[in-house]
Amino acid sequence: MTEFETILIDTDERGIARLTLNRPDKHNALNARMIAELTKAADILGADESVRSVVLAGNGASFCAGGDLGWMREQRDKDRAGKMQESRALSAMFSALDALPKPLIGRVHGNAYGGGIGLMAVCDIVISVGTARFALTETRLGLIPATIGPFVVRRTGEGYARQFFFTAKPFDATFALRCGLVSTVTEAEQLDACVEAEIAEILKTRPGAVAAAKALCLELGGHSLSGLSERTAELLADRWESAEAAEGIEAFLAR
Template sequence: MNDFNTLELHTDPRGFATLWLSREQKNNAFNAEMIQELIVALDKVQSDGTLRFLLLRGRGKHFSAGADLAWMQQSAELDYNTNLDDARHLAELMYNLAKLKIPTLAVVQGAAYGGALGLISACDMAIGAEDAQFCLSEVRIGLAPAVISPFVVQAIGERAARRYALTAERFSGLRARELGLLAECYPLAELEQQIAHWVDNLLLNSPQAMRACKDLLREVSHGAPTPAIRRYCENAIARIRVSPEGQEGLRAFLQKRTPRWQTDTSTQEPRS
């Protein structure tokens, strides 16, 4: 599963995948190749029905330093239509990540600048180190965080997005937690241990129910509870109650036993 130059995609036999940004010598900075490989990797994850959730991580000291300087220099020499194609590829990546059918958890250490904030914001959840550094740095170099802006605004709110996009201030993991960008943050030395706790917790949950929750929350998060939303929610709970995992979960609860999805884990070696 690891046919990439800028990434690593590994699967765990318990039923989840880890997608690593792997340009450590460039602090995992984005370029056109990485963006295209991320699109391909997410397609692979989306088509793998055995996966319960996805971790998104960066190799080395930093999650991602944002855009690669050499790539940015090339972009400055391109015409409008070619830059538009580049923007469309980045948008495809962000929207595909946001719409992935399984839960996504970003893990952040070190720097997370520019487009990296878009990746983090497009994930369902994110955790990180207390001393991680975040920055919407685009205005410092005469640009704007255009493609990532819908996801950043959704993650931290319009008011905070205005502040950090207009000032290009850096902020810490602790501040990112206050803003809601991170669900939790930890001392860097404890981060791996905490990741294991998050993984263990997610593995307790019904894979089907987590996917249904993603669909449900996406549907109801864009406005008032209209009659159409009410009908959608009624149908959603009815469908999941009669589904195999819904039935198994209810029976396991009533019979005071462990549901099968907590015990049905593969014994195969991790795939890469």
């Protein structure tokens, strides 16, 4: 197995792979290294015929705090070509996880913001503790949830997305359940049991049929996201170039 710096992969004898975000000191915030490694992990796990399902989890207090602020500052300082390259890489990561030909189960043990909500949106099933809190806080930084936008809106619908997409208003697990972002809300001590219950059902199925059924869901959903990747990458790069983003990121880092 490939060695990684920001994630961990462990596969048990049943073929259940645990893909763990492993930047606990940064609340598992996404940076360039993690984006690249998650994309690579999706390729590896997707091609491994012994893998039946993947559990996406996080180490430390949070599931994922979104984009690393230092990484965002780096994008602000790049030229347009550099901004577009990183925006495309971010979009490609979400697309790779979204298209993973295995059931992807999100194990949300703590808070998720920004890109963390994007990771939840590309999971097939999301199990969350009731104490978790969520928000898309990009507009507070002068940014927008561009590359995750198609996945989140597809998951929740436009009506729900309008309630938190641009207000940056935090919401709880009950609202996340109601809008479809979360599949099951449970107590912390029951989190792993709920994940195992989903795995038990998956292991009763045939992997080839599951992969085909997942592909069918993506097709029948009527949401072709491939054409949106370039557009959302452009929108994110636009915001990285804005004065609002420069001020918002610096203000947050100065706190």
